[in-house]
Amino acid sequence: MESIRFDGHVVIGGGAVGAATAHALTARGERVLLVEQHGRGHHEGSSHGATRIFRQGYTDPEYVALTSRALALWDALETASGTTLLDRTGAVDHGRPEVVDAIAAALSDADIPHETLTTDQASARWPGIAFEGHVLTHASAGRIRSAEAIEVFLTLADGSGLADLRFDTPVTAIEDHGDDVTVSFGDGTAVRTRSVVAAVGSWAPTLVGAVLAGRGVRLPAVRVTQEQPAHFPSHLPDQAWPSFVHWADGDDVYGLLTPGEGVKVGFHGTGPVVDPDARDKRPVAAEAERLQAYVARYVPGVDATRPTFISCLYDTTPDEDFVIDRRGPITVATGFSGHGFKFAPLLGELVADLATGGAPHPRFAL
Structure with missing residues (x-):
């Protein structure tokens, strides 16, 4: 050629x-x-x-x-x-104290303004999320x-x-x-x-x-996985939603509002290994159920029974x-x-x- x-x-x-x-x-x-x-x-x-x-x-x-x-x-x-x-919109981290406290220390060292809250204070500010452990928010996020x-x-x-x-x-x-x-x-x-x-x-x-x-x-070794977050319809106005990360016991979870589509919630990097050119884009049923159960417990501001699943790729080292x-x-x-x-x-x-x-x-x- x-x-x-x-x-x-x-x-x-x-x-x-x-x-x-x-x-x-x-x-x-x-x-x-x-x-x-x-x-x-x-x-x-x-x-x-x-x-x-x-x-x-x-x-x-x-x-x-x-x-x-x-x-x-x-x-x-x-x-x-x-x-x-x-x-x-700001972002909020909650969950395992050793992780949240380490984030707070790193933000302090970088002179990035942030605030620590009790779970009750966080729930009053963001009623769409159920908090546990330590809670941290920083306004530069979104x-x-x-x-x-x-x-x-x-x-x-x-x-x-x-x-x-x-x-x-x-x-x-x-x-x-x-x-x-x-x-x-x-x-x-x-x-x-x-x-x-x-x-x-x-x-x-x-x-x-x-x-x-x-x-x-x-x-x-780049691990290619198909991730399956989902959008869930929100009961709350758009301004009620920060970006959020839950450092949970088990798999970590992230979430944010997508205006017009709902609140996107997903586990971080838990999907099946796939060939990027040959994936069916269908959610793994057991993982879909696990995500809905998580959302029902920790994201009360949405309807956990009505997910719209998304397929995307992670390339993870x-x-x-x-x-x-x-x-x-x-x-x-x-x-x-x-x-x-x-x-x-x-x-x-x-x-x-x-x-x-x-x-x-x-x-x-x-």
Whole structure:
């Protein structure tokens, strides 16, 4: 197959990280060819849906610092686009004292305002949630308008005049030549480039695992699972709902309102291992029942008998740290482990740094 030389960056993946990377690269004056195997705004990966949680509540100081960097970039993106992307609903953590107290300590160390509450105080403030253990809230958190955010990244990249966005364009092969690579597409065309970014989440092991192994590095074991949160109809007005995380005895739980759809509640990373190209998207019956039982007990502000289930993918590393690194002309971004979307504009910058010759963030290097 004859390839066309492309003097720019081929970004594979049009989800949150790929779209953010395309925006970050074009903002630096770089040319981008973005290819996505599915349609624009598709529901096949990890990025779809109208809302995601933004929160700064980590026990790890490094991740807390990264949330602050991401928050500044969300603010800048709102200014650049003239679009509201982050609704500051606040977030509440409750449950196991050792976790909630460690989050409070990390927020204190970072000078991020927060408040500790009794369970009675929390229930009076947010009657839609039943609290246990220790309770912590911070006002800088909230709800990302995730589908709109991806569109903003893509629209700004496209509007730069430096990006070519191609959807329904699967990558069939990546051939490593040393200083550059050939990327072949399903339509029979190919390009040769000195920079390819595989921002493909759950598809990274199959797309670039062998190419990276040929360069002497291996991806960590990325566990691809089908998660099955659900939206539940709310009995309460929209303003009654913060984003929330329950550090429960057992599986941790997250929740947030999706306006017009209900309150989304899900277990974190408990779904079955799947092939991202061959999943039935149907909830596991026993897990669906377990989620409804949880919601009936701990989220009294919704109707637990009327779930609308969602299918999405997690690409989880053993330590839930991200993988963002480069070898030769190949940059890979994967392993976002169900907590990456809040960092999307920062991830775009980190990937763009690598693609333009910068060093990897030490935490995320292979």
